[in-house]
Ligand SMILES: Cc1cc2nc3c(=O)[nH]c(=O)nc-3n(C[C@H](O)[C@H](O)[C@H](O)COP(=O)(O)OP(=O)(O)OC[C@H]3O[C@@H](n4cnc5c(N)ncnc54)[C@H](O)[C@@H]3O)c2cc1C
């Protein structure tokens with residue numbers, strides 16, 4: 274770990290919170306636009322969610338990308354073309370470490386430092402309080418802007434199920450490898466990517482598997498023939514044609530008694546799992562409805578059935594947490610859901626932005642890259658030419674919400690930050706062009 | 713064309729290919745200097761740089777590499793090979809392309825934020841180069857228009873200073889069957905990350921004429937650095953050291969130790 278930077282006022286420097294994929298690309302792109310950057314990371318190394326050494330990392334031994342390589346890599350730093358279509362999580366971490374080394378990002382990161390508060394002061398500047406995770410000492414530094422890249426997949430959500438269950442219950446974030454499943458009767462709750470992955474792992478290792486979902490989803494396979502399905506879905510085509518193609522590829526699992534989806538395919542981030550139908554079709558996974566209660570060793574389901582699992586894994590997702598920021602800074606509602614322009618720019622604080630707070634139908638890294646390019650150019654424009662910046666802001670305030678955000682989705686937390694990557698990137702591109710053209 | 717919506721890269725990524733990389737590393741690398749990646753143009757491979765430039769740059773402290781893109785690859789595949797090679801190096805890399813290799817570099821600059829870029833005797837506008845070749849060596853050029861090989865004469869490629877037998881030896885290794893798109897003149901992408909870019913050439917080059925050098929330099933916001941009396945292959949001439957020293961001096965100024 275390096276020495277502490279100068280105490281006090283950091284002038285035009287920008288503070289980045291977190292050194293996961295989003296924080297790394299924020300540092301790189303801010304540096305590229307000429308900003309000095311201090312990034313604070315509470316863990317002792319880069320990689321965020323993909324760094325399985327971190328306690329809060331949600332990845333398990335069997336995590337592979339769900340988005341294929343070309344749709345996942347940073348647009349200006351490709352993954353090696355000799356890697357598989359869907360790299361393993363350890364390769365993703367290696368990739369992020371290489372990205373950090375290649376662009377010399379490490380020297381701008383302060384490890385073992387947690388941002389505990391950000392407070393706006395005069396002229397759009399921020400007082401940032403940082404505390405050493407080793408304990409004790411904290412200090413305040415003043416920055417020209419704050420870019421939050423703290424991730425939204427590390428604070429587990431536990432379902433509230435009435436009653437007392439005597440078996441073992443763990444959240445998926447605590448699940449690491451299949452040894453845990455061997456010889457057990459296992460219930461997996463949750464139909465997102467994690468829930469489906471774990472249902473499959475349980476089918477391969479446990480004695481008996483129930484998979485509880487409270488609604489239906491569309492499932493995309495990883496391959497159509499020998500081509501990664503997302504590559505097929507991203508051939509250049511008008512959006513109606515792309516939708517039709519997706520519909521042909523996506524499957525609902527109503528044949529096996531799962532509920533019908535409430536939206537059209539790819540209207541929400543897809544569950545990508547080619548093996549789930551396989552194990553359903555081989556009778557290794559028993560789909561069941563929502564859990565309504567539990568008592569002793571018994572779990573009651575919505576259809577009145579009673580099952581007796583020994584291990585329950587709640588793959589019920591994560592919620593975003595911004596403990597260091599007052600809710601009004603991000604226009605967050607009472608559930609903690611921020612309301613940001615392009616899920617990125619704070620509406621009332623032009624020098625505050627969030628990177629990586631999206632749920633795309635593609636990999637996250639390219640989106641985080643273009644978000645941080647836009648943030649860096651915006652901060653530069655604002656510093657150099659406030660008048661033009663105001664003009665851009667005015668134009669942006671008229672950008673229709675439905676042009677970049679997917680609103681027609683089920684109103685649960687899983688869909689708060691839903692975007693279609695093509696529409697979303699189109700909006701970011703037009704913002705970049707606006708900033709360019711206002712000369 | 714959108715640089716952000718990359719349907720072709722998303723749906724039809726360039727597959728892995730055989731690229732050859734040769735390296736000359738400084739005896740002591742303090743990590744202060746960015747790696748250099750040399751990219752040969754049509755008709756020659758990385759060897760054109762191993763003759764003199766790679767070792768010389770390494771002796772001056774620059775980790776130096778030359779990549780020969782996959783044989784038969786189109787412009788997109790060649791640019792992909794360059795970006796893949798650069799991204800595999802430990803630090804942000806300087807891209808240096810010669811001839812049509814400069815065009816490959818210009819494409820790669822749209823996909824990789826190079827630390828800096830140098831375009832040596834760049835064939836950015838293939839039509840102008842073709843015109844010059846037709847005027848200077850019609851017999852060797854015309855067959856290429858019909859899919860045959862391009863034959864060069866020593867007078868066309870090298871300055872008068874290079875001894876005839878050396879020129880002949882080089883000529884025997886240079887064989888080009890030009891691919892149409894290497895000679896295209898489509899719009900070059902905006903370099904990502906805004907790297908400082910230098911154009912180097914000779915006013916006496918018979919492949920890339922002076923006005924082309926000026927145009928290339930203007931495209932990247934500068935004036936060309938000129939070495940009168942030399943031919944097209946600056947790195948193979950007797951006076952090869954002058955241009956590479958000038959390039960390294962320029963790079964030293966553009967990429968101060970961080
Ligand atoms: C199991 C799983 C599989 C996934 N698979 C894919 C996939 O296939 N493709 C894909 O694109 N995405 C996938 N994702 C999404 C994944 O979250 C993103 O790829 C990416 O990791 C998000 O990066 P981030 O930097 O935004 O957040 P994170 O990776 O969570 O990084 C945030 C960083 O901020 C730090 N931090 C947080 N708060 C503070 C603070 N107050 N002070 C200092 N530091 C702080 C954290 O320690 C962490 O290092 C998956 C997620 C999960 C859970």
Ligand SMILES: NC(=O)c1ccc[n+]([C@@H]2O[C@H](COP(=O)([O-])OP(=O)(O)OC[C@H]3O[C@@H](n4cnc5c(N)ncnc54)[C@H](OP(=O)(O)O)[C@@H]3O)[C@@H](O)[C@H]2O)c1
Pocket residue numbers: 336337338339340426430431432433445462463464465466467468470486487488542563588589590591632685686687
């Ligand atoms: N690369 C990979 O292999 C991989 C693997 C896992 C995860 N991921 C990614 O990681 C992120 C998180 O995924 P995730 O699957 O952990 O979370 P998620 O997508 O939020 O899914 C949570 C699931 O739990 C359900 N749920 C939530 N609260 C519940 C409750 N109280 N009772 C019953 N069910 C409840 C949700 O149902 P509703 O739909 O009704 O809300 C949903 O099915 C996503 O971006 C995902 O794509 C990727």
